[in-house]
Amino acid sequence: MRGFFKRPITKLSFAPPAARPGRAGLAIVLIVRNEARHIGEWARFHRAAGAAHVYAYDNGSTDGTAAELAAALGDRLTLLPWDQKLIDGRSGREIHNQVLAYAHALRNFGGAHRWMACIDADEFLVPKRADSLDAALAHLGDIPSVTLPWHNFGRNGHDAPPEGGIVANYTRRAADPLSGARGVTNFKTVVDATRVTALKVHSVWIGGKAVTWNDRGEQTDHKGRADPAFYSADHLQLNHYYTRSEQELAAKIARGSNQSVEARRHAARVRRNVANIEAREVEDLCGPDFLARRG
Template identity: 65%
Template structure:
């Protein structure tokens, strides 16, 4: 108790009471927190609409560009909710910063979760790719007994681009880190597709469901949360999470200049990002999974 009281670390985990399921709940909702993503947000939205996402909960973290108007133009009104979310909040007793993404995800689960069988909280540089099927719903159908499914990052680097190329992210970035599994060379984390009515604790990259720390890979195999860093956990049998970590060098420099979404030392943040990029690009393989999906459905 005293250790928590005097800790200076940010609050990155929130416990929640799971929402009650609405009658007839179905489909998948995507939760996104954005700030000035106008260059790529149209491609992100079109891709996930084509992949069968049923609803989009967008948290506007102080956009000053056309990110939100683009989303409103592309996504039907009945499938979109935009929520102002430009804030930094701290615990009133300890002064610890509360992670703004975690707050958004907890809010989305409680307020939108009852309507949907699945929910995924991802970023604008992350694409949920059905590996064999024609939609996210088809890919998730064999996993319906799972309360959550952890997907490892498949990290894509600059792919030799100094400036943003014409034609979008998916066709221009096809080289990724060769080792998605944790513990190997590269930068690995996870995003999780959840059954929102079973979530009892929220972090950015992990959840507790039914009060337990178990998680499932996309082959439907259960592991303790701590074991998903093992080679045995790795699977991209049905779904792959493509994480376009840097895009071009110009955009990488802008990412570093923009800083972290938490209050951290700028120089250390820049060093960490550059180190991550070097690890991602140290050993790469070609990955055309997103292009193959688009070819399978006839494009966007």
Template identity: 65%
Template sequence: MFGFLSRTRSITSLGLTPPAPLPGRQGLALVLIVRNEARHIGEWARFHQRAGVAHIHVYDNGSTDGTLAALEQAVGDLASIIPWDQKLRDTRRGLEIHNQVLAYAHAVRNFGGRYRWMSFIDVDEFLVPKQAASLPEALAHLEGCANISLPWHMFGRSGHVEPPEGGVLPNYTRRNPDPMSEAKGLRNFKMIVDPCAVTALKVHEIETGGGITCNDRGEAFTNRSRTDRSFYSADHIQLNHYYTRSDSELRAKIARGPNLTTPDADHLRRVMRKVAAIEADEVQDTAAADFLARSGGPL
């Protein structure tokens, strides 16, 4: 299943030798690949700083809109920048190598030995402590796990045509009620892992030996069986995915295209199917705002 695998047009899975743990390794590091997110990156970085991350390794995929300046202003040296503006191909088959997967593999090998935990998320994704005062505290009972899978909680436009004042977290509070839905594109995961155990990775699946992953209660499943409804838990950490933000930002997202080279019409259809599924039925969710309220108020 893992190793150096390919789809028809792209290579999306990489195998690697895990890094050796360094003495005194500790904390949670985030890995982010980003391009032109100046409007939102400050809120994202400050939130995770508030939530207790040790460092943010940012792979800049050619930002031109002030993203990096906004990041530095928000959190200073909590974040470090790696230039990552590239499209690479396998010369024998002509297959594009997924730039995001390359970034993740580079981060694991070059920085992973410093940390107990590492997670790989996007600017539209937030790791929300549900009960604890911080993410490290929320992870404390999971020391026996090398791999934790967190299901997406998919948020839509919440009625916003244009970006509202005040940021994402207070303004986008409606999401699809079923993180384990089999509807197209709604059920997926991001992981928090022990980087010194990683042997292979894709964007939404990481191998840490034995094909075992835990939910946030510490219950073990296989990577395949994590799609069972019995896997679901967001008792300790909830992964919020603000997939659309406002309608105008959704249109801009579609215009930017996907991470891999995909025909525009296919990309449009895929995105709009997912948006329709998210917004077909919604519930109110204030988990992120609740964390901010108990941890010091607005960012």
């Protein structure tokens, strides 16, 4: 049928890895492509925050992304080639490449770490009170997953990329992180990989159940994440720099979706999300404040 679009496969199940002796720390999983302009800042920020390791899946970068990561992270980096588009042979459906990377990382590397966080190059994990990611989560004991809602930052009035980086120059975000009706609410999850049995980009199943906790230690199901009463960023906040400057927004639209989505639909959706993010903004200095605490 002309114009027929097959929905991609976006959920994968697997047997979780065994815990390795002495496992510790929080490792970050990143799938990345052509982010040389900003990836060094991203890597230095998370190294300062105490990330134990970064597993970076390079989706065909042709710029200096790999070199920037290596310079910032040294032996805390594992870089894997991940330039592919896999199709299920029976159904003809694309298997979401980002979900594949996350599943591979959790299954193969997750047993070495207490926590793993699968995030993007435009997402920063910010400890709100503590001086490290580990310390920000230490009060949670044996809890296996922590939901982090997006805190979406817009263009902040920048037409071109400003000098001084992202964290210092983007300090206004959408006032309501749970503005789901506007289409720009989502979540990432910090997990104990040894208890994960399935995942999507924005959801994780623990022991076969769609459950998660907030950073106060309160439990809910996946649907309950959007309940304002469950919302928390008391200890750890996920800053999502959705657009950065107008020039970078235009480039993001031109790159297209990471799935096989028609270009005009993708562009309209991104512009609509930006308008919603910028409709009502508040100042948020948690990123600069963290860097100031770290000296």
